[in-house]
Amino acid sequence: MALSRLLAAAPFLILLAVALVLLGMAAGFHSPAAAGRLGPGAWPGMVAGLLAVLAAAKALALARGQELDDSRPQFAEEEAPESGPLQPWRAIAALSAFGAYCLTLGTLGFPLATALLLGVFLFVAGYRRPAALLVTSLGGSVGLFLLFRTVVYVSLPLGVGPFQSLSLGLLRLMGAS
């Protein structure tokens, strides 16, 4: 029981620690131009201080097994659709895929990296129709690449080495420069 209360309070204890660190950093923001006036650390310091107080109050209440004020229903939650048990591993896997995308985008280029991202995300989210998954990933990636390069004129990463050749080949195939 005590452990579960502590676990409930843990995120707010972490938030408290972060707020205190940020408060300490704010005290170190100085500018010679601020002599005799509120300095560059004043505003973030006030906000960090308020955050620390709120996080501490929340953590203390949860550790005691109380809620400070949870009686007001949150608007958008009132009609939240009923769902099965939560599967956090899916969200973590998706988040990892997003991170991998950021890491590999520059190397693989937009078309290949995005195709992999779409495919992995669909698989992680439970889509198990292989043919449709392949078509959606490849088609979606190529479609977005062409749309943004040739219609919206957004410069997208082409990749390096053979991956760059692939991206350029794709553009030539579609008649785009």
Add this chain to the structure above:
Amino acid sequence: MLDQLALGLGQIATLANLLVLVLGLLVGMLVAILPGLTLVMGVALALPFTYAMGMIPAVILLTAMYVSGTYGGAFTSILFRVPGEPFDIPLLWDGHAMARAGGAAKALGLVLLAALVGGFVSLLFMMAVAEPFAKIAVRLSSAEFFALILFGIASVVSLGGGSLVNALISLCVGLLVASVGVDQTYGVDRYSFGLRTLSDGIEYVAVMIGAYGLGEVLSRTEAGMGTSSAVATGGRIRTVLPSFAEALRLRWALLRSTGIGIMVGIVPGAGATVASFVAYGAEGQYGARRRQLGSGIEEGIVAPQAASTASVGGAMTSLLTLGIPGSGTTAILYGALLLHGVQPGPQLFLGNAEVPYTIFATMLVSLIGMCLVGYLFIRVLMRVLEAPEVLVAAFVVAFCFVGTLAVRNSVNDLWVIVAFGAVGWLFERYRLPLAPMVLGVILGPMAEGYFMTTMIAANNDWTVFLTRPLSATLLAASVLSLAVPIVREHWRRRSHGTPEPARS
């Protein structure tokens, strides 16, 4: 005023701009229909498309999306009990009840009427008060602007529902995120940890895309998304407009809700969702048939819809006259105008009057257009609901990344959206509302700027906020808006006894 409106209409009346307007109407309605893709998110993702456009087409596209997006989600709420947008939730209660009783066509007709009335009245209000309001706003001091922003933040936090403490925590996180980068008063680097990317500050568009876009996708992924069609959209969808006598009978509900929508829309940071719920609540307090609310009555449909469409006019008034976004969507518009070298605010009517009047004209044409599109093409638009939710989510993810790349072509920005995607997901898990955080990120720099300017000018004398009447009034209103829910909760607990300890 009318001659300038005519000039605004002239700006729209080119083939290219008309096509952009129709595109905006269609996309706005599509975005509103799709659950899991909010209007704010849709407008944020559309922003990169406007980089290659001129200012006028960009403003037309985003304004048309905004107006039609307040109407589109009503269809799924009423027909399938699936709210397309958070502000469509009240429509579930009476709209879907009426549809279940065989009155779906009538319910859709009432929504159309409410959207038209709310939209036109708020447009007239906006046109009547914007320029005089701007002339007054030019004379406001930084203390008053700071108090106004604080009042907006306090209102959103107190009206938003849920735990007040959680909302304030969320707000503080947003304000701290906005502090990252070079400080605008002294030019000191703050919280950058030696990283060049952070020295440039954190783009609020990236925060919105990450928190609302990726965060929502992660939450739905964790909850389990549908891999087949979620909704069968077969069957005829009709709209039957109410008769004149029926419309006349609903006049008080329409006018009251429209007024609420305009006033809530003006409050910085509040938007259609707050307007919709407050209007529904007011109908429950003051409506002639308040005891029947929730059972499928007409007032329960027109109140939230009129308020949410009317809030567009209020939010635009706040944006154009004060330079303070009245909602998340107008925050995106704010970014779009800045991108094209236009500074929203009281000076806009003095230097760049074509912009506000083009917006007025766009809203006028969009109101008519969205009703026509809704009346004639809704069956086609609703087909998008037949796509499996997981496919829609995958493309939302792709659009999030591409849209972010379009802002600064920086992979570092992608890390920002991934980080805020994680934040959005964790906030959802621990019941911290997202809206105050995003509000803090958007309004934080403005709030700090006005606060520091005031304090420097007043030689650190904080009483300057209390000696100016308007500033003091707004600050008192801010304190009251936060204190009232706390006091009410305290009295409720005293009269009903101590609540059960929270579940671990």
